[in-house]
Amino acid sequence: MVRAVVLSLVLVVAGWGLIAPARHFVFTAASAQDDTPENSGLPAGPGREEVFYLCQACHSLRTVLQQRLPRWEWGYTLDWMVEEQGMAELDPEERELILNYLGTYLSATSPR
Ligand code: HEC
Structure with missing residues (x-):
């Protein structure tokens, strides 16, 4: 015992x-990784928090960060998220904020 x-x-x-x-x-x-908006890899700027919380609900932010698109193409991507991937439709102000963020900080010409 x-x-x-x-x-x-x-x-x-x-x-x-x-x-x-x-x-x-x-x-x-x-x-x-992906802990807070500050250490997520998303460049600082208006809309970062919204992108951080919204886009991470379904996939890694790497999915977002690896894309470098002009603003109009980010627009298509958001529509595609809503129409095909089940993302809730954004109200116009939020969509504008997020599109401005993506088109400014994650465009083909933004620094990596
Ligand atoms: C409701 C769930 C959902 C939300 C919220 C969401 N996505 Fe997605 N997203 C998906 C799915 C599902 C895919 C398909 C492929 C995958 O699993 O990576 C995807 C893929 C992508 C891709 C890859 C496209 C490609 O060509 O490979 C990008 C870029 C993207 N999402 C951006 C975003 C951004 C920016 C946001 C926030 C504004 C967002 N997503 C929010 C579900 C979502």
């Missing part, structure tokens, strides 16, 4: 020793 208790204690301690560093690694790796 004592042996069984000692053995299970050893197993628990040894197991935790193995799991804790792995957990630490997994959680820091996962929380290092």
